[in-house]
Amino acid sequence: MPTKSWHSLPEYQALRALMESGTTSKAAVRLGLSQSAISRSIASLEARTGRILFEREGGRLRPTSEAVQMNRRLDPLFEALDRIDGPPEMAQETLRLIAPPTYAHRFLVHHIATFLKTNPHFYVSLDVAPSEDVIRGILDRRFDLGVSGVELSRNGVKLTPYRSATAVCAMPPDHPLADQKVIHPADLHEQALVALTHRHARRGQLDKVLQANRSTPRIVAEASTSFAAVDLAKEGLGLTIVNPFPIVQYRADDVIFRPFASQIEYRSYFVTSDDRPISAVTRSFMRHLRLHTAKDPFSHKA
Known part of the structure; x- marks a missing residue:
């Protein structure tokens, strides 16, 4: 005679809390239970359904695709419970x-x-x-x-494109190249340049562009962020080549931005989890x- 199917709300609550909080300790605090109680509920749910729901990687629990699918199917259940309990207080x-x-x-x-x-x-x-x-x-x-x-x-990890841009030269208004509509790599030969540090992937791209055009600027300073590089250029040290987004929105009043004729492109991304x-x-x-x-x-x- 087949065993009668049954469902356990505490198991589903433990699954959802663990999926949303990421650790058994946070899930336990959220449900007002002990970590061992959360672990037992997950183990019981895995045994009852015959599915592996979490895998341990580097000391952390990572949900399997089966856990993600089950959590999605539980949405109507918890929405129904919310309606039964009445309108909840607005939570932050x-x-x-x-x-x-x-x-x-x-x-x-x-x-x-x-x-x-x-x-x-x-x-x-x-x-x-x-x-x-x-x-x-x-x-x-x-x-x-x-x-x-x-x-x-x-x-x-999921990368969702947000903004796209091409490289620009940023310089003070009185810079010798400020009157040009477009700055070409050859224009930078022997010009004072504020560069990004070598840990930036874009620094290597810029070096290749300059070498291909036999252009050798004088690097007078380096900065680890684009904002710092633009601010150093604004102080009169020279010009810099950066991603204009989002800097141009805050420096357009005191810094001149000109397109840099190159194939250097930039993308900004939203970064989210691919399994939650x-x-x-x-x-x-x-x-x-x-x-x-x-x-x-x-x-x-x-």
Whole structure:
């Protein structure tokens, strides 16, 4: 006689909490249980369904595709439970956001402020870190959304194009090349140049362009961020070649930007997990950025 099928709400609650929080400790706090209780519920659910739902990698639990599919199928159940319990109190859903300094300072700060003013029921936590840490933070599930200008592909990470741009030269208004509509590599020969440090992939691209055109500028300083390079150029040290987005939106009043005739292109990306559903607050903030990013002559929607 076949065994009667049965369902356990605590098991489903443990699955959903673990999927959304990323660790058994956070899932336990969320449900008011012990970590062992969460682990037992997941083990029981795996035994009952005959599916492996989580795999341990480097000390962390990673959901399998079966877990992702099951979690999606549970949406109607939890929506029905919410309706049965009546309208819940408005909770502050948190967006854990990470971005490198060029995006975080001023640009994202401004958009976070406007986003929260129109969505007071949301809460944003912003972390500023190098682009490599953006990818790692999404992989480790410490963040929900990253913004990055570096295409670092990893399994488990999804890169969604956000903005595209071509390289520009940035210089003070009194620079000898400021009157030119377009700056060519040959124009930089023996010109003072503020360069990005060699850890930037774009530095290697620029070096190849200059070598191909037999152009040798005088490198007078290096900077680890585009904002710092533009600010050094603004102080009269020379010119610099950078991604115009989003810097041009904040430096157009005191710095001259001119197109740089090269094949150097840039893309900005939204970085999300590829094996977790995107939360409502994450989707809302991505939409907010797309709708409210100001137009500029050097970048466009990707």
